[in-house]
Amino acid sequence: MKKNIQLQKRIKKECSEGSKAFFEVLSKFTTKLNGITVEKEYLIEECLGEIGRRTDASRVYVFLFRNDLEYMDNAYEWCEKGVSAEKHNLQNLRTELCLWWMEKLKANEMIVIEDVEEMPEEAEVEKEILLEQGIKSLITLPIFHKDHLIGYIGIDNTFQNKKWSIESQFLLKLISEIFSEIFEKLKQEKQLQYMNKELSSREKNLDSFELRSIQQEEMRQYSQSNPFSQAIGVNKIDINETIEYVFNTLNCDMKIFDKVELNFSKDLPSILCNRIEISQVIMNILKNAIYEINKKTALFSEQKKAVYNSLQIATYQDEGYLICEIEDNGRGLCDEAKCKVFEPFFTTKEIGVGTGLGLAVAYDIITNKYNGEIIAEDSQWQGAKFTIKLPLTQSSESLI
Numbered sequence: 414m415k416k417n418i419q420l421q422k423r424i425k426k427e428c429s430e431g432s433k434a435f436f437e438v439l440s441k442f443t444t445k446l447n448g449i450t451v452e453k454e455y456l457i458e459e460c461l462g463e464i465g466r467r468t469d470a471s472r473v474y475v476f477l478f479r480n481d482l483e484y485m486d487n488a489y490e491w492c493e494k495g496v497s498a499e500k501h502n503l504q505n506l507r508t509e510l511c512l513w514w515m516e517k518l519k520a521n522e523m524i525v526i527e528d529v530e531e532m533p534e535e536a537e538v539e540k541e542i543l544l545e546q547g548i549k550s551l552i553t554l555p556i557f558h559k560d561h562l563i564g565y566i567g568i569d570n571t572f573q574n575k576k577w578s579i580e581s582q583f584l585l586k587l588i589s590e591i592f593s594e595i596f597e598k599l600k601q602e603k604q605l606q607y608m609n610k611e612l613s614s615r616e617k618n619l620d621s622f623e624l625r626s627i628q629q630e631e632m633r634q635y636s637q638s639n640p641f642s643q644a645i646g647v648n649k650i651d652i653n654e655t656i657e658y659v660f661n662t663l664n665c666d667m668k669i670f671d672k673v674e675l676n677f678s679k680d681l682p683s684i685l686c687n688r689i690e691i692s693q694v695i696m697n698i699l700k701n702a703i704y705e706i707n708k709k710t711a712l713f714s715e716q717k718k719a720v721y722n723s724l725q726i727a728t729y730q731d732e733g734y735l736i737c738e739i740e741d742n743g744r745g746l747c748d749e750a751k752c753k754v755f756e757p758f759f760t761t762k763e764i765g766v767g768t769g770l771g772l773a774v775a776y777d778i779i780t781n782k783y784n785g786e787i788i789a790e791d792s793q794w795q796g797a798k799f800t801i802k803l804p805l806t807q808s809s810e811s812l813i
Contacts (some may be wrong), residue, residue: 442588446595451602457595461491464588468581470568471496471548475556475592477564482508482515486689488564496571499546501662501696504689505778510757510770514539514553518565523582524553528574542770543569550575554585558593566592649683650691652728652735652803658688659695666703669710669722670741676727684735685807690778694787697771698739698799705743705797723794730805734785737801742794754789783807 442460449456461473474490487503508515513536517524526532527550532540543551551569555562566589568581656675660667667673706722713720727738746754753759755776772789779787785803792798 442591446591449595449598451599451606454599457489457592458491460588461489464568464584465491465493468568468577468584469570469575471571472499473566473568474500475564475566476503477596478508478562482562484508485564497547501689501692502700504693505687505774507774507777511539511542518553518555519562521555521557523586524551525577525582526551527576547571549573550577552577552582552585554589556589556593556596558597563593563596565589647685647687649685650688651683652681652691652737653677655688655691656695656726656728656737659692659699662692663696663699663703666700667724669703669706670724671721672723674723674725676725678727678729681728681730681735682805684803684805686783686803690782691803694775694778694801695737695739697775701771702739702741702743702797706741709744733805734802735805737803738798739801740792740794740796740798742792742796745791745796746789751789755787779803 441463445456445460457475461475464470465473471493472490475488476485477488478485485506485508487500490498490500492498513533514524529540529543529549529551532543546569548569548571550573551567553565553567556564556566566585568577568585656677702724706724710720710722721742723742725738725740727736729736747761750759750761755772757770757773759773776787779785779801783803784807785801787802788800790798790800
């Protein structure tokens, strides 16, 4: 509480008379987030909404790093009405693909871009990623905790190139400092909840001496651990339910298909994995199919030809693997695409539409993290078919 009072005094001193509205926002933040817990994590996105409305932004988001800055995930997001959410699409991203971006953040620099089209040549990859999301301008600011970069907060505009005010930049700077403490608090709470759950499950089978020994060892490991290197969100999931979840997320875009056939095997065993990562793989494949179907539909329309768009998804198990097949009757895969479709930055889409990272990320998740396979080939309708093979047995240690 004392820290919050000191922060509010600092805000009041540094804010100009024309920035009283921002001071009111910050006062709400410190009050609302003072007693935040994991159960009240939704309050963070409520606060992002306040930022968005005050700065006239299209999206406001927070990315968090893990595995010693190797990966970044869109952890929290607010979107203005009519603006597409990108949270589920931006998970498990390798930071090595965004070297210019990371260099700025590590140097504790605020990234202010009024026109994405005018980004420097060395930021070409970042430019394509931003354009794919429809972003025209943005501000991004790193979040540090005790000199360690843990994430960044950003606001963007998808409607116009925007000259961001000094007040907006100052607001973001102060919010990043508030979030630094909040995320550290939530991190520790999640770690303790995990430990308590693990200890409770063992308690019935251990005498008090053994339990105390394990508690001491667990606490020692916890104090030495880096939370961002832990396996986050790893649970037993139902693949069929996960596919249905992705369908609901892409509900509007899926209307391009005249027929969607789901051939789900019943009584499939649950598999140990991160639901968000597997959702991302399926979503990237489906978004690729949707794009191809849209291009085919436009082409047939120009030629005044009738078009009937189909999608089929099948799940089953075979020889120790859970199989998911996704096939469409789009334009199919050319010979070059069959060889390079999973290579980073390879894309058949127009410049500014695709980055060539979606299927590369899917390949990385399935093959490198889950020791599975993902195969691209022609579908039964000469469209594209993607086959995902996941081992039925995984160890939680291997998924860290």
